[in-house]
Amino acid sequence: MRLSRRAFCALVERAIADLPSQFAPYLEELTVDVEDMPNAALVRELELDDPRELLGLYQGEPLTERNVDHAMRWPERIVIYQLNVQRACRTRAEIIEQVRKTVLHEIGHHFGLDEEDLDDLGYG
Numbered sequence: 001m002r003l004s005r006r007a008f009c010a011l012v013e014r015a016i017a018d019l020p021s022q023f024a025p026y027l028e029e030l031t032v033d034v035e036d037m038p039n040a041a042l043v044r045e046l047e048l049d050d051p052r053e054l055l056g057l058y059q060g061e062p063l064t065e066r067n068v069d070h071a072m073r074w075p076e077r078i079v080i081y082q083l084n085v086q087r088a089c090r091t092r093a094e095i096i097e098q099v100r101k102t103v104l105h106e107i108g109h110h111f112g113l114d115e116e117d118l119d120d121l122g123y124g
Contacts, residue, residue, distance in 0.1 A: 058109035
């Protein structure tokens, strides 16, 4: 199943919009982008065996690790990999659910959750 970039981005935006309003102030500096696939340099950096398995990526310093000594930091960014999400799904409903799950997983990293925490919450 394939969606247009516009339709896929709308699903990502909806997943973010559906978050409780109290999360909004913590997401103001967070950029969420959609790309087709991770690039070759990122695949090497992350030492991925199969780049098709990476559905999303959080790049930044989690809120739980920030302090006043680190005033300068890179912009916070989440990337959702459209082709990988679509490849993992057979129907539009599965894509909608996988986008939601992937967005929440990556936002979880922004809030300082690790893979085990996210697995426990059902977002692994």
